[in-house]
Amino acid sequence: MQIAARRLDKITIFDISGDIDLATSPELRKGLLRELRELRTPRVVLNLKSVRYIDSSGVASLVEALKASRDVGSRLILFGLNRTVRDVLQLSKLARIFEIYEDEAQSVSP
Amino acid sequence: MLCVVRQALGQLAAGLGFSEAECHAVVLAVDEALTNIIRHAYRGNAEQPIEASFHRIEAAQNGQRREALEILLEDRGPAVDPEKLCGRALEDVKPGGLGLHFIRECMDTVEFSRSEGRNQLRLVKFLNVQGPEKGS
Secondary structure (H helix, E strand, C coil), X not given: CEEEEEEECCEEEEEEEEEECCCCHHHXXXXXXXXXXXXXXXXXXXXXXXXXXXXHHHHHHXXXXXXXXXXXXXXXXXXXXXXXXXHHHHHCCCHHHCEEECCHHHHHCC | CHHHHHHHHHHHHHHHCCCHHHHHHHHHHHHHHHHHHHHHHCCCCCCCCEEEXXXXXXXXXXXXXXXXXXXXXXXXXXXXXXXXXXXXXXXXXXXXXXXXXXXXXXXXXXXXXXXXXXXXXXXXXXXXXXXXXXXX
């Protein structure tokens, strides 16, 4: 998994690629919680277009980040979910709790 | 290491005739099972041995003999407490506890047993299961 951050005005976009699993999800979790809890970025957007695989530990990291965003009054937004990622979120019955858009333009629009 | 297993298993399942969605389901289930073994049986130590075997079998489902993929995973960790194999209520929005739910949703048979100091997990996925796919 690779993570690259782009910082716009009050928005940070994380471009994530590769597999989010037991080995890599701690890095994702740490990056997201730092962005939300320490930097208090008002909107954190995850670009998942290039994520090939996500497991329950990856979903758990997203849920923890979502809870942190609610705690600090930020928004956590996902976009670019491919079929595999979407299926795993559906399987977890947690897709409904996330703010999900099709593309980046929708995710960063005011 | 898990990514290597995922890739190999995906190719194996595709070679046996599973659809793309079914291949993803099998890969997810086995990945979650291995993750659970590493996390819970081996307390995070990924260097401990896990034995995996894969068999093309015929088994009964709804009174019919069907072809299936059988996967056996064995670890040498402490005995698993059956009460901890219940998963959790999905209404609880909280991180963690999803792995077992994923395994049960993705596979047709999930059986835990303990024999000769080893935990054994048996997973079965039937080929050409008719009706709506699980998780879709």
